[in-house]
Amino acid sequence: MIRVFCVLLILLQSLISFSQRNVKKDFVFPDKIKLDKSAYRLKQNKADSIKYCSNDTVLNGLIDPLHHIDNVGFRFIVRELEMNYSKKKHQTDSVQDAVNTLLQYVKNDSIRDMVYYLKKYIETRKTEEALRKVKKQMELEKVLSYQPELLKPDELDTDDSWKAHALEELFEYVENDSVHQWIREISRDSVLLGVKNYQNDSIKFWINNGKQDFKRFWLKKNKRDSIGIWVQNTKDRSVRILVDDDVYQQSVQKSKMRGTRVKLEEKISSDQYSLAKLGKYKRYSQKWKLGATIGFYFNQGHVSDSWAGGGESSIATISTIDAFANYKNGNHTWDNKLAVKYGLLKSGDNGFRKNEDRIEFETKYGQKAVRKWYYSALFNLKTQAVRGYTYPNNAEKILKSSFFAPAYIIASIGMDYKPSKKLSVLLSPVAAKYTIVRDTGNIDQTAYGVDADKKVKKEVGSYVNVYHKFVFWDEMSVENKLTLYSNYSDKPKNIDVDWEMILVMPINQYISTKLSTHLISDDDTGSKVQFKENLEVGISYRF
Structure with a gap:
């Protein structure tokens, strides 16, 4: 009986060995061998039969967390530091925490992958390009859905109708993703x-x-x-x-502004840059500003001899030069102006007669006092260039004026308020005024307030000089020049007024229309108010 049992046992063992001939023998029992979870994990072998070997497992190696480090010696150092600086219970050490923080950075390869992805995103911007293409496709799908007649019936694919919704969901997910939006912002x-x-x-x-x-x-x-x-x-x-x-x-005039070239970055290698060192920048500003405007204006009217209403033909011309030279350096300013105006008028059978003659030069120096106020000194000269006549009853002409006969000179000191280039108000409590008649033999100097036995009249008083320019409609401008003078010693309440207004209405770059009025009130030249008006159409060129 025992022999029969042994024979059966041997046969059974041979049968079991034959049935398990394909089972791998490289498995281990996890309840007997303990391994580090960071290096290995146990996985059931697919070739094993659960029926015959339910506890058999196969040992599979995982990826080394330090595989991204090429230096094998440094890998060993990292593992040794990790073992020596491992945290223990109820133990705090700042150096230990610092070492563990650096070890976590070295071991975490996902940070490096993220940086590589961010670098590639910034350089290629494939995601942004893909979003634009998908959005364009979505808009095309919407157009086709509303206008199916654009495609032939055999080209319509009803089975792909879900793609439009799927593309929209994909687009919305990536577009509204907070991580993608953050990467988009920092990449800009x-x-x-x-x-x-x-x-x-x-x-x-x-x-x-x-x-x-x-x-x-x-x-x-x-x-x-x-x-x-x-x-x-x-x-x-x-x-x-x-x-x-x-x-x-056209060629542009070279500016007098000078500076220095600034280098923003320096190339270290093919893919590395650093910020360049910036030198001290010194700005050279243009101290002098020069300019001039030359104009030629005319007015003409013709009346034939057969005109029932009567009248005379006339023609008038006026030539003007307005030049300036202004200097500014720090708190110091020096403004210089020169205005020359000369015009002729021919009416009927009369010859040409002067209807405009004026030379005015003004220079003003200022030093900044506080904010928009300047200590200022002004010198102003007004006269005419050629002889001027009056024609009583068209009989004989009477000489009324010539060069420096008369001439008006004002010298003043005071405070100048200049909030902008278009407004200036000079207040001068002390101003000297000179009226000069050079040729007293041919011209009556008493008509200009000069005593009969003198050529110059001197006055001391207060002076106000106002300049304002108003620009509207981007082209038209109104310029006002007003001077007020009061003589302290002789009738201080009778204020001399000189007000000139100029309205400029440009037609194009070279042709413009100008309306100018000039009002003078001066007791020395009579009690009546003097007024003159000119409407001019002509050509002007600005330098």
């Missing part, structure tokens, strides 16, 4: 570029804003000359400027 490391023209109109935009769009802008040389341009920010983080067609450009 850019420069805010601003462009400003002559009239201080400006546009601003970021160079690297993820778009390739155009902005319209006007470059204006002066009030009646401009060039239209298009400013585009390109994909390579640069700016391209396109000028309108049919534009004729």
